[in-house]
Structures are given as structure tokens and as C-alpha cells.
Amino acid sequence: MADPKGFLTTPRRLPPRRPVEERVHDWDEVYVPGGLLPIITAQADRCMDCGIPFCHDGCPLGNLIPDWNDLVSRDDWRRASERLHATNNFPEFTGRLCPAPCESACVLAINQPAVTIKNVEVAIADRAWESGYAVPKPPERLSGRTVAVIGSGPAGLAAAQQLTRAGHTVAVYERDDRVGGLLRYGIPSFKMEKHHLDRRLWQMRAEGTKFRTGVGVGTDVDAAELRARYDALVIAVGARAWRELPVPGRELAGIHQAMEYLPLANRVQEGDYDRPPITAEGKHVVIVGGGDTGADCLGTVLRQGAASVTQLDIHPLPGDERAEDEPWPTYPKIYRMSAAHEEARELAASPEADADARLFSATTVRFEGDAPGQGRPHGRVRALRLVGTGPEGRAEAPGDGRGERVLRADLVLLALGFHGPERDRGLFGQLGLELDARGNIARDASFGTGREGIFVAGDAGRGQSLIVWAIAEGRSAAAAVDRYLAGDTALPAPVGPADRPMTA
The missing domain is CATH 3.50.50.60 (FAD/NAD(P)-binding domain)
Known part of the structure; x- marks a missing residue:
């Protein structure tokens, strides 16, 4: 660690938010632009470089948190970006939207305020874009294998990027008119402005990933026919079946x-x-x-x-x-x-x-x-x-x-939450998919569905969860698909289908 006494001498500080009266009249992000950089190096210094970093277990991606905290404290933003992107495809998303279970698991949090891990993360991600570190990484050679990914939320995008970089030809199918799933239409802009999403999509297109918008698989396109056209299929449709409130008067307008x-x-x-x-x-x-x-x-x-x-x-x-x-x-x-x-x-x-x-x-x-x-x-x-x-x-x-x-x-x-993927998509009957006891798409230890070449990633198989789990599942499912197509894989698999957050 750069400052062995940082956690003793430096208090936790968060970036300043814009005045309420100002920000409720626009849809921009709530934080003061540039307010993070003046404080972030000292905040990274608070990382203890503890012998057993429990933040690794709190984060399903296994982010190398002490590593990039140390590099930020030394003002080495390029290497910090390399460490961050080694485990997370979209750190500017998680740095803005994740509730940071890594901070709850920070060793410092046993008796002090935790390190501001997600703020360091988003500072690195934004600096990487500003400095030109987040360049497209197209594969050196193509495998000749094709993969269709259904759904363009964080799990589908992570799976698609990993598989594209592994050399497979990947097409992402999205039923909405724009790519992004809930990142696009569910998350308000005051939490994450959409240019963060758009520049990642630019990166993915430059790497070779194709996007097909306005295509509902199971309705506009027969899912079985789509499976026949590709060597593998990844279902990442999320858990969009919302919970109801069955009380008298529910039928009223408004x-x-x-x-x-x-x-x-x-x-x-x-x-x-x-x-x-x-x-x-x-x-x-x-x-x-x-x-x-x-x-x-x-x-x-x-x-x-x-x-x-x-x-x-x-x-x-x-x-x-x-x-x-x-x-x-x-x-x-x-x-x-x-x-x-x-x-x-x-x-x-x-x-x-x-x-x-x-x-x-x-x-x-x-x-x-x-x-x-x-x-x-x-x-x-x-x-x-x-x-x-x-x-x-x-x-x-x-x-x-x-x-x-x-x-x-x-x-x-x-706003009562969700209980699995929507049942009326046509997807389930056309592919012969089964549901588990919790109403999610049933899958095995390799993210497979029991149907040849069909895999499930994200909330569609896990149930409603956090964005960081969705990205981790997308990466792990991509490794399973790569192994299925190539016989082996060098892609990381940070979580398994049955893994769950730490609980008492």
C-alpha cells in the first residue's frame, strides 16, 4: 500500500452531489462533475492491503480491489485500468449502479467506515475513457463458430463481449428498439447517463459484436429456428415478470x-x-x-x-x-x-x-x-x-x-420486485425449456439448459439480483459456451450458477 497509515489518518469522503434544487430540474447525474478526482487518491490510500481481502468475496466478479486502489494512490491510472478491466467488462456501470457489497465486506468496515471502493472504481473507468485506455479489443483470429445472445442487459452484453473477444461471431438480439435492456429503459439518467452505455456499445461494435434490435425472439423470430442458425445460444432475458398486488381496487385506472x-x-x-x-x-x-x-x-x-x-x-x-x-x-x-x-x-x-x-x-x-x-x-x-x-x-x-x-x-x-423471466415470450415452448422451483429457467452446473448448445446467464436463471452478479454470470456463461464450442477455454468464470451472496 502507498500509505500504510492512510486508513488511520484519512476519513471517508464521498463525492459532492449537486444542490437538490438544481438537480431535480434536470436529468443529469446527481454528482458534481469532476468532484471525485480531487479526493479519490486519498480515498484509495485508505485501503489497508489486508492479508485476506474479504472485498474479493463480497464482489462476485472477484475484482482486484487492493491492486487498483494501490495503483490509483500512486497515480498510475493506466495499470489501474488494466487491473479493473481484467475482471469487469463494464466498471462504469457497476461504479454507478451497484450497491457495493464489496464495501460491506471491506476489512476496514469491521470498526470504521469502509473504503469508498465503488467511487475508486468509477474514477478509474471514467479516466480510462478520457485517457484512451478503453480501446476496442477485437480477436486476433476468428473461430468460425457463431453465437446468438438473447437480451442486451448487463449479463447478455458481458457474455457477448467475452465471446467476441474469444474469436466467435456473436449477434445480440434485443426486442426493444435500442440496445441496453434495463440499463437503457429501466435505470433513470440521473443515476447513469446513457452516453456511458453508448460508448461501451461502440467499443463492442468495433470489436465485432453485431446487434439486432426490435427483434423479439419467440414472437418475431422462432427461437428454435434461431438456434438452428447458430452454433450456440445464450439466453439473458432477465427477470422481468413483475410481482402483483392483489388487493381490492387494483383494477382502477392510475x-x-x-x-x-x-x-x-x-x-x-x-x-x-x-x-x-x-x-x-x-x-x-x-x-x-x-x-x-x-x-x-x-x-x-x-x-x-x-x-x-x-x-x-x-x-x-x-x-x-x-x-x-x-x-x-x-x-x-x-x-x-x-x-x-x-x-x-x-x-x-x-x-x-x-x-x-x-x-x-x-x-x-x-x-x-x-x-x-x-x-x-x-x-x-x-x-x-x-x-x-x-x-x-x-x-x-x-x-x-x-x-x-x-x-x-x-x-x-x-415496485414490488420480480419473480423470474416473463412466461409469454414463446421462448420456453419453442426451445423446450423448463423452469425451476423458483420460476427461473432451469440450468445445470455449466449454465446449460439440458438442451444442446443452449445456455442461460443472469437473472433469467438466477432470479432478480444485482448488476454485478449479472456481469459475473455473463462472464461465466461465456466461459461455458467457449468450452462447449472449442473444447477448452481461457475465459474466466468468476461464479457458478448456484453461488449466492454471503449471508450469516
């Missing part, structure tokens, strides 16, 4: 799934709409769900000019410290405030909230609305009724209306 709402807002930024078909402008909004997707909805709602917004979380308000049953180095359930929650708190966007915009221990019991009319078979939502939630997640109210709380709601967004 209640939408988060993944119906967010893509439309993102399409405005792409220039497809002047105004989104579903907007929070001037409305009282309730977001049901306390996870990252709910926070994405919150930041979007604030930028669209909602009259008020409240986010419901079924879980109790977490504490600021690890619970005894969540010891280091596991990822703890502690109180975290995203940029969107900071915005809601400062703007006092929710007069009903316990903290920032959130109501904790809240269970929705029914929606209420006005009468049908003007061609609507159902009325429009006007209110949401909720009750408190007990420690085991059960409603505390007796169910007869006593103890219920009423929130005004002109727009309700359901």
Missing part, C-alpha cells in the same frame, strides 16, 4: 407497474416523447415498494413535478448499525438514503413520511377511486388504504377498517 412507468420517462430523454404518457406532474403519488426500483420511481416522480409523493416499505425502519444477526462481512440491512430520498427529504415532498419520503412497516390493503365514466370501464384511483405491519410482515389491523390509514393517491406505482 395504478401502474414501475416498469410500465420508468421506460416511458426514459424514452422522453431519448427523444421519443415530448411528454411521457404516464406522468406524475401535479399528482399525489404513492410508490408501493421500498427497494431500488421504488427509489428510481421516486427520483423520476420528483423531476416530473408531483404535488406529493410517499414511498411505502413493508419492512420496519432499519437502524444505522448492523444487527447482531447480520455480522461483517455480510451486506447488512441498515438505513440508507439514496439521492432520491435526499431530494424528497429536502423538498418535504411527503408530509406523511416517517423519514425522507418513506413510510415503514406499511401494508396496502385496498385502493379507492371514483366512479367509471368517459369510456373508462373502471374508475380512477383517488386513495390508498394501509395498515401497520408487524415484525413478521403481517398486517396489524383487524381487517374491518379500524386502524387503517388513508393516503391521497392520483397515481400509484407498484
Whole structure:
């Protein structure tokens, strides 16, 4: 390590965010441009170069974190970029979007604030682009083998890039009109501006990867016919089957799934709409769900000019410290405030909230609305009724209306998570795929489906997970495909299909 006392003398510092009143009026990333570089060398110095770096286990990619921390502290950005890209195809994505389980596993975090690992990561990635280090790496020779990748999210893109660099001819099929999956249409621009995605796609095209957009495999193209045209198939369609909220009044107009709402807002930024078909402008909004997707909805709602917004979380308000049953180095359930929650708190966007915009221990019991009319078979939502939630997640109210709380709601967004890939794609029947007990595509220890030459990567096989796991799965599935096509492989395989995050 460059400074053996860095972790003793230097406090943890995060990059400054732009003022709330400024950033809620645009869709740019929330951080001050250039605010990271003045502090990042000293932050990298806080890395202890500990004998057993548990950050390696916290990160499914196996990122060489102490190595590139040391190189950044020495201002050796080229070699830091080489170390970073050796394990991660898209560090500018993970550095912006990953919740950083590596930091929870940092040895320093046993009794001090962790090293700002993800900030060092994104600083290296951005510096690599600015300095011309992130050049295309086309293969020296082609194998003559072809691979189709279905889905262009982080797992599909990682698999495609690895296989292209190994010399195979790869085509990525995406049913949307643009490449990127949820990176394009699910993640708001204030969390990751799309030029970061576009320049990686430029790199991949320069390496030889082909992209076919607007093609739904299983609907527009028969999946079995596609398999017959290629030597191997990688399914990376994600886990897009959203969870429902089966309570009275769900049929009312104005209640939408988060993944119906967010893509439309993102399409405005792409220039497809002047105004989104579903907007929070001037409305009282309730977001049901306390996870990252709910926070994405919150930041979007604030930028669209909602009259008020409240986010419901079924879980109790977490504490600021690890619970005894969540010891280091596991990822703890502690109180975290995203940029969107900071915005809601400062703007006092929710007069009903316990903290920032959130109501904790809240269970929705029914929606209420006005009468049908003007061609609507159902009325429009006007209110949401909720009750408190007990420690085991059960409603505390007796169910007869006593103890219920009423929130005004002109727009309700359901952000309840996902339970596997969508079942109506046609993909499953055409390829003869089977589902496991959790509703994901069944696969073996080599990411195979039991069908010759067909592999599964990412959330489609794992279930809803983090971007860092998706990239790790894409890399591992690529190694399995390369071994299938070539008989052996030199590609890294950081995770197996059954691997899971560290838990107590």
C-alpha cells in the first residue's frame, strides 16, 4: 500500500452531489462533475492491503480491489485500468449502479467506515475513457463458430463481449428498439447517463459484436429456428415478470407497474416523447415498494413535478448499525438514503413520511377511486388504504377498517420486485425449456439448459439480483459456451450458477 497509515489518518469522503434544487430540474447525474478526482487518491490510500481481502468475496466478479486502489494512490491510472478491466467488462456501470457489497465486506468496515471502493472504481473507468485506455479489443483470429445472445442487459452484453473477444461471431438480439435492456429503459439518467452505455456499445461494435434490435425472439423470430442458425445460444432475458398486488381496487385506472412507468420517462430523454404518457406532474403519488426500483420511481416522480409523493416499505425502519444477526462481512440491512430520498427529504415532498419520503412497516390493503365514466370501464384511483405491519410482515389491523390509514393517491406505482423471466415470450415452448422451483429457467452446473448448445446467464436463471452478479454470470456463461464450442477455454468464470451472496 502507498500509505500504510492512510486508513488511520484519512476519513471517508464521498463525492459532492449537486444542490437538490438544481438537480431535480434536470436529468443529469446527481454528482458534481469532476468532484471525485480531487479526493479519490486519498480515498484509495485508505485501503489497508489486508492479508485476506474479504472485498474479493463480497464482489462476485472477484475484482482486484487492493491492486487498483494501490495503483490509483500512486497515480498510475493506466495499470489501474488494466487491473479493473481484467475482471469487469463494464466498471462504469457497476461504479454507478451497484450497491457495493464489496464495501460491506471491506476489512476496514469491521470498526470504521469502509473504503469508498465503488467511487475508486468509477474514477478509474471514467479516466480510462478520457485517457484512451478503453480501446476496442477485437480477436486476433476468428473461430468460425457463431453465437446468438438473447437480451442486451448487463449479463447478455458481458457474455457477448467475452465471446467476441474469444474469436466467435456473436449477434445480440434485443426486442426493444435500442440496445441496453434495463440499463437503457429501466435505470433513470440521473443515476447513469446513457452516453456511458453508448460508448461501451461502440467499443463492442468495433470489436465485432453485431446487434439486432426490435427483434423479439419467440414472437418475431422462432427461437428454435434461431438456434438452428447458430452454433450456440445464450439466453439473458432477465427477470422481468413483475410481482402483483392483489388487493381490492387494483383494477382502477392510475395504478401502474414501475416498469410500465420508468421506460416511458426514459424514452422522453431519448427523444421519443415530448411528454411521457404516464406522468406524475401535479399528482399525489404513492410508490408501493421500498427497494431500488421504488427509489428510481421516486427520483423520476420528483423531476416530473408531483404535488406529493410517499414511498411505502413493508419492512420496519432499519437502524444505522448492523444487527447482531447480520455480522461483517455480510451486506447488512441498515438505513440508507439514496439521492432520491435526499431530494424528497429536502423538498418535504411527503408530509406523511416517517423519514425522507418513506413510510415503514406499511401494508396496502385496498385502493379507492371514483366512479367509471368517459369510456373508462373502471374508475380512477383517488386513495390508498394501509395498515401497520408487524415484525413478521403481517398486517396489524383487524381487517374491518379500524386502524387503517388513508393516503391521497392520483397515481400509484407498484415496485414490488420480480419473480423470474416473463412466461409469454414463446421462448420456453419453442426451445423446450423448463423452469425451476423458483420460476427461473432451469440450468445445470455449466449454465446449460439440458438442451444442446443452449445456455442461460443472469437473472433469467438466477432470479432478480444485482448488476454485478449479472456481469459475473455473463462472464461465466461465456466461459461455458467457449468450452462447449472449442473444447477448452481461457475465459474466466468468476461464479457458478448456484453461488449466492454471503449471508450469516
